[in-house]
Amino acid sequence: MKPQSRSLEILATALLLTFCISGKGATSDPEHPMLAVLEQFENAPATGPNEAPMPVRPLPDATNLVGLASLPGKGLAQHPFLYYGEGNNVLYVVNHGRVVWTYTFPKGGEIDDAWMLSNGHIICTTQNHCYEVTPQKQIVWSYDCPTNTQIHALQPIGLDQVMVVENGLPPHLYIFNKKDNSKILSRELSVINTSDPKSVHAQFRNCRVTERGTYLLPYLTERRIAEFDKDWKKIWDIPFEACWSAVRLKNGNTLVPGDNRAFVRELNPKGEVVWSIEKNDLPGIELRGIQTASRLDNGNTIFCNRGSNNPTNRFIVVQVIEVTADKKVVWALRDWNNLGSATGIQLLDQPGIPEKPGDLKR
Numbered sequence: 001m002k003p004q005s006r007s008l009e010i011l012a013t014a015l016l017l018t019f020c021i022s023g024k025g026a027t028s029d030p031e032h033p034m035l036a037v038l039e040q041f042e043n044a045p046a047t048g049p050n051e052a053p054m055p056v057r058p059l060p061d062a063t064n065l066v067g068l069a070s071l072p073g074k075g076l077a078q079h080p081f082l083y084y085g086e087g088n089n090v091l092y093v094v095n096h097g098r099v100v101w102t103y104t105f106p107k108g109g110e111i112d113d114a115w116m117l118s119n120g121h122i123i124c125t126t127q128n129h130c131y132e133v134t135p136q137k138q139i140v141w142s143y144d145c146p147t148n149t150q151i152h153a154l155q156p157i158g159l160d161q162v163m164v165v166e167n168g169l170p171p172h173l174y175i176f177n178k179k180d181n182s183k184i185l186s187r188e189l190s191v192i193n194t195s196d197p198k199s200v201h202a203q204f205r206n207c208r209v210t211e212r213g214t215y216l217l218p219y220l221t222e223r224r225i226a227e228f229d230k231d232w233k234k235i236w237d238i239p240f241e242a243c244w245s246a247v248r249l250k251n252g253n254t255l256v257p258g259d260n261r262a263f264v265r266e267l268n269p270k271g272e273v274v275w276s277i278e279k280n281d282l283p284g285i286e287l288r289g290i291q292t293a294s295r296l297d298n299g300n301t302i303f304c305n306r307g308s309n310n311p312t313n314r315f316i317v318v319q320v321i322e323v324t325a326d327k328k329v330v331w332a333l334r335d336w337n338n339l340g341s342a343t344g345i346q347l348l349d350q351p352g353i354p355e356k357p358g359d360l361k362r
Contacts, residue, residue, distance in 0.1 A: 048137025211358025
């Protein structure tokens with residue numbers, strides 16, 4: 001490794017650990033800092049200068065709703081939140097029980113990871129591109145994936161840096177300086193299939209930098225989860241089916257959703273399941289495809305649910321579910337009139353700074 005590259009990696013590690021430990025960059029409201037930025041979305045322009053038209057998608061009619069039981073919670077009024085999903089390239093911000101803001105990206109790809117930052121900006125990946133958009137719908141940062149690569153995972157590190165995992169032959173983990181897209185950190189990731197372009201798409205989904213400054217990588221197609229320390233020494237590696245994402249919890253366990261296996265499982269450091277929601281655990285709610293899950297400050301778990309087995313009524317699927325530790329459903333959201341498919345959600349009434357790794361367990 002060139003001395004300059006090694007120096008940059010040492011600098012990146014020092015900055016990351018400083019941020020993780022000190023929380024530098026936090027807002028002045030430590031209780032619920034994201035609530036303070038929601039006002040910025042209320043008077044935003046209807047369309048941004050680079051925004052695509054809202055996609056036309058099927059909507060439910062009265063016949064789709066016949067016989068559907070009422071669901072726990074307050075619908076869109078349960079929490080303020082950022083919402084996004086595959087197959088519908090739209091970011092949604094919900095507040096006061098209604099969609100107050102949307103941003104539409106061009107057709108193609110999929111939104112697999114998105115974060116609202118403490119300044120109100122939203123950073124996301126659409127598979128072949130990454131963007132940062134302001135509440136006023138200005139694109140203030142972007143990155144285009146090189147040919148034959150894709151990004152399905154990104155995470156802000158402070159307001160000026162972002163971690164991405166770029167699927168490819170080979171894949172890489174990068175930390176970018178958003179000011180000029182220079183690479184502060186670059187790590188080649190080892191995969192079994194090193195030659196087939198068709199393997200690129202499903203290599204990785206949501207990877208995370210943890211509170212300790214380690215890197216948690218769910219290998220989707222290889223069916224395992226690995227963790228690396230700041231020196232890129234592997235410190236954890238367990239087999240696990242259908243690991244679409246992985247979230248390190250306060251207790252040291254890891255929360256993993258099972259994609260089309262339709263489960264959410266909490267693993268201890270030995271890889272043992274200590275808590276779970278399985279496919280048939282919630283009577284009256286069909287679990288079909290769970291790509292992301294988060295642990296809330298009150299101990300509840302929230303997860304998104306995609307797709308439906310029902311060929312005659314796709315709208316029976318519940319898009320978002322929040323459960324207690326004893327698996328009681330306290331919020332089940334089914335609103336296909338206002339929202340598209342569900343891949344991810346960020347609740348905006350939670351404590352913590354989104355760009356401080358580990359503050360949000362998502």
